[in-house]
Amino acid sequence: MKKMLLFLAPLFLIFSCQKNKVEKVEKAFYYWKSSDYYSDFNKEKDILTQHDIKKLYVKFFEVDYTDAMGNYPISKTNFSLYSYCNEKSADSLEIIPTVYIKNIVFQKSNESDLDKLADNVTFLINKYANEKLDSLQVSEIQIDCDWTASTKDKYFYFLKKLKPVSQKEISVTLRLYPYKYPEKMGVPPVDKATLMCYNLINPLADQSKNSILDLKELESYMNTGKKYPLHLDIALPVYSWMQLYQNNQFTNVLYDVNDIKPHLKEIKPLWYEVQKDTVINYETYLRVGDKIKYEEITADKINKAISIIKKNMKLDKNITVTLFHLDEKQLNNYTDEEISHFYSDFTK
Template identity: 75%
Template structure:
């Protein structure tokens, strides 16, 4: 048997350790615009039990109309008092997150983007004072599905936001711009969060789980290629159901556990409603309606983590963020499973 030289052995060991994550900051996204007080205690317990370091809280979204121009919508229901004990300082960092629709950058001039940067910063400061008791904020995250055609305007906005806010700026990064930075550009920010979910348009492929399809995920990962910016990771811990009535898509339901008893499986991912029922006094399901149930199990998340560890070059210290903090969705996982969604990155 041919011997391996000590030098080659050293290189092999060094390269195998290069991608080793040594520390993970546990985080959640908070994406709710309304919230029931009954859920606070359970969600508080999750934050405590999972040693959460950060909460990325969606403060609002920015949309566009010809009549109004750019305007904020979907304001957060988050309140610091709901998740912290009285007279005790928050044990986690809160990062204001703003989702901006791509149409904003299709329609806006540079002058309007200058104003948008000022307005976003103003609203973040306003909400910080009102909902976070003037908590010190050091980072802002911008969430946008930018395209090659809107890249110039989006990057211009990000460059303007940095000096206006005087804060660290991070952005979400979908898998397509992650794989093709030459085509899509690298955002002019401090760091990015790789969004490892919502890989497929929910309505285009009836045979695949649009939230997380492992083959689709792997197709975007390039072994050995390091992204030019610090890379954090976001994973899904939610499931949903797409409702089809008379073979036409009518909406998405998130309270999947309530609906399950009324369904009969007809093929992979697909179910049929077997009893007329009303969900939350708003959605009426009739016998024969079709439902596509896209479920995210703990095992699927473990497999996604293994793919990411194998194919993505990560720094020694990263933040792993789960989407999102919601008691109804998180009851589908044990405390131990949630813990492993973080700890598996260091194993």
């Protein structure tokens, strides 16, 4: 009997591992460029073609609040990529309208306001889908919000209203804090969620850590020991940025990191000093002595994050992995092979 138990133990472990193994990954990108952002789309189109990407989570607009205007849409998106890609290929992209709603909207709104917001969000998505995307058939809407414990009830009320009004599948983004503490933060009343495995730390709160992706911080949120009540997809960062400090005061976030790197000298981990007066994009002036915190996301760091996720999370067999975000300059930092592994490594 003892020998039989010893024989069965490794088999049990094998089957346990297989039970939680991801078998299929649907590859996706976020597309987050506002309408005033110029791009020729060549690199972006190549990425979509090379990796057979059929799904884009496109930020249609954001929702903000002021006392004078109430809730109103801002930062509308550049839809030109969709038209460009569909002109160049026979297969169209699946577009999932994504709407970022600032938390202040739920701090300031009552239920009547939120009823109206559900109507207006649905109306504007349909308007863009018809007018800008050739009567695109929308099957899913994703809502992106950094809700808090104090706005949870109003946010969840809005989500419940959006479902019947839109008659679409509703998904949300999920930050790591509400993922780890569902008892405190609640579980959104939606069909599924995308876990955002980045932006773990306030960018200005800790000068010694990479606020986009700190691996120890990520692992501390992952080890919950239980499966989240909703189906979870995964989002990973494929971008880097620089925080500019002038006269020891934070002044700007810079994304054109490759244009800036030649003018920097490392002074300590993550921190650099400008060595030459430089103008970036005709609008940002770097002066000798300015300090820059360079938060870089390398392929190696993403691969380690994937290992942490696989080790600690109980994922479904079929998931979507979405990279944030589709930007030709940022994606120049990765090879095609590296990008391919960001998806395929989940099934290994």
